[in-house]
Amino acid sequence: MLSQSVYTLVNQQNGDLAFKLFEFDNNSYFDHIQRNNYFSLVLVTSGEGTAKVDLCDYRFKEDTLFAFYPYQPFMLQSKKQLMGIALQFHHDFFCIYRHHQEIAANGILFNNVYEQPFICLDEDSKSKILYLIRGIASELREEGFRKDEALVAYLKILLVTATRLKLEQQTLQDAESGAGKQQFLIQNLKNAIEDNFRTRHSASEYASMLHLTPASLARITKKHFNKTLSDLITERIIIEAKRELYLTDKTVKEIAYELGYDDEFYFSRVFKSKTDTSPQFYRNTIGFNRGAI
Structure with a gap:
């Protein structure tokens, strides 16, 4: 899916991780409790299991996109091989609390206490997400002009796309459950x-x-x-x-x-x-x- 398995971007001011994109092909990455100080998007392209998030358990299968906020405890348990792509970014790279009204991510995609912390993707939505991820990977490979700004633009479109998908699924779920x-x-x-x-x-x-x-x-x-x-x-x-x-x-x-x-x-x-x-x-x-x- 990606031309290499790991891409990273470091904050030059403090040496901390600013942005990371990587492929995973086994269960070891997320089979223990994660409490990361950055946002995480985890796309499972193969495998199924149980996601333990905060105090809840959720069943998931392939073509599921998870969204976790900083310090949110989570782990993915599976008896079969899990494969996919993870994208992690720090507040200092993309100031999500300043952008939350603009992109409607905080409170819908991340940090939503009312809904499950993932989106189920069909072929069309999966293709859109993968297209944007490949664009991010391409920028990370290059040392082009204003690379950080291009990455933020790609990330912003990715978050908007994921938020729209989640809103669509919430509307569909509400309709299926009835307006009773x-x-x-x-x-x-x-x-x-x-x-x-x-x-x-x-x-x-x-x-x-x-x-x-x-x-x-x-x-x-x-x-x-x-x-x-x-x-x-x-x-x-x-x-x-x-x-x-x-x-x-x-x-x-x-x-x-x-x-x-x-x-x-x-x-x-x-x-x-x-x-x-x-x-x-x-x-x-x-x-x-x-x-x-």
């Missing part, structure tokens, strides 16, 4: 979390808002999202915390307070339980204090 009472309830729950996650952290509060018992809402949430309602609320808080840490110079205490936590140390423990890193470490290695592009 439960689908209406799920949408109301998403809206309730988006409107209230900064101030309401209790699952029982959302059950009350939706006029359901906590047990009933817990069953629906587990069935639809394969997560608890508390997980959904907390993960939505973490998404917002990451944006604030990345884009602003607010203190951790200020961010914690704006997200409904009077105790910044408790907030830091919650953040670390979900990301495996503290808010301050996240900021120092990725966020505002790093001096974004």
